[in-house]
Amino acid sequence: DQQVKQNSPSLSVQEGRISILNCDYTNSMFDYFLWYKKYPAEGPTFLISISSIKDKNEDGRFTVFLNKSAKHLSLHIVPSQPGDSAVYFCAASAPEGNTDKLIFGTGTRLQVFP
Amino acid sequence: DADVTQTPRNRITKTGKRIMLECSQTKGHDRMYWYRQDPGLGLQLIYYSFDVKDINKGEISDGYSVSRQAQAKFSLSLESAIPNQTALYFCATSDLNSNQPQHFGDGTRLSIL
Numbered sequence: 768d769q770q771v772k773q774n775s776p777s778l779s780v781q782e783g784r785i786s787i788l789n790c791d792y793t794n795s796m797f798d799y800f801l802w803y804k805k806y807p808a809e810g811p812t813f814l815i816s817i818s819s820i821k822d823k824n825e826d827g828r829f830t831v832f833l834n835k836s837a838k839h840l841s842l843h844i845v846p847s848q849p850g851d852s853a854v855y856f857c858a859a860s861a862p863e864g865n866t867d868k869l870i871f872g873t874g875t876r877l878q879v880f881p
Numbered sequence: 882d883a884d885v886t887q888t889p890r891n892r893i894t895k896t897g898k899r900i901m902l903e904c905s906q907t908k909g910h911d912r913m914y915w916y917r918q919d920p921g922l923g924l925q926l927i928y929y930s931f932d933v934k935d936i937n938k939g940e941i942s943d944g945y946s947v948s949r950q951a952q953a954k955f956s957l958s959l960e961s962a963i964p965n966q967t968a969l970y971f972c973a974t975s976d977l978n979s980n981q982p983q984h985f986g987d988g989t990r991l992s993i994l
Contacts, residue, residue, distance in 0.1 A: 801982055810971055810985030856923060871923030
């Protein structure tokens with residue numbers, strides 16, 4: 768059972784416009800959420816995170832929104848740039864004693880075109 | 882992340898062979914992880930370690946073993962490789978404090994024929 772879902776495998780956005788990547792989760796025990804960006808032939812790179820006690824976290828062009836009642840989070844990129852073209856993974860973790868295991872979604876490939 | 886180094890970057894081998902993938906880090910992190918990524922899927926946790934004396938199974942540990950030789954080194958072994966272990970493997974590290982992001986190496990692409 769996929770606990771973290773990214774239902775859109777791909778997204779295409781024009782440069783300068785907003786990119787919105789979505790993520791849904793099923794486990795209400797998740798209390799920390801992260802977004803990673805991955806370029807081909809490289810490992811995932813941490814982008815931004817949000818704790819379940821917040822509903823928004825912003826870092827430059829990147830903002831993550833969390834809707835706990837809907838078990839949904841989204842990543843907004845404004846304005847989108849060609850260098851943002853990558854695969855974006857949503858991940859979540861739940862407190863299990865001293866563990867911090869991440870559960871990853873399947874990723875969304877973002878293409879930003881000129 | 883150049884602070885997390887995986888070797889080899891690519892490996893092609895045959896069914897039944899023993900394979901070791903190595904990971905070393907210069908970040909000084911206590912926690913290390915091994916993940917596997919299959920096409921169209923997210924990363925799945927194989928094993929993780931919180932310090933040299935600590936080894937824990939992840940979601941998909943069957944067919945794999947690990948060794949934490951030092952704080953900076955964490956290796957993944959496939960004792961007898963099989964074709965469905967063909968995948969992209971990532972090592973990651975994180976700080977001891979909770980809710981710290983994990984930092985990934987650039988991956989090892991493993992093909993088992």
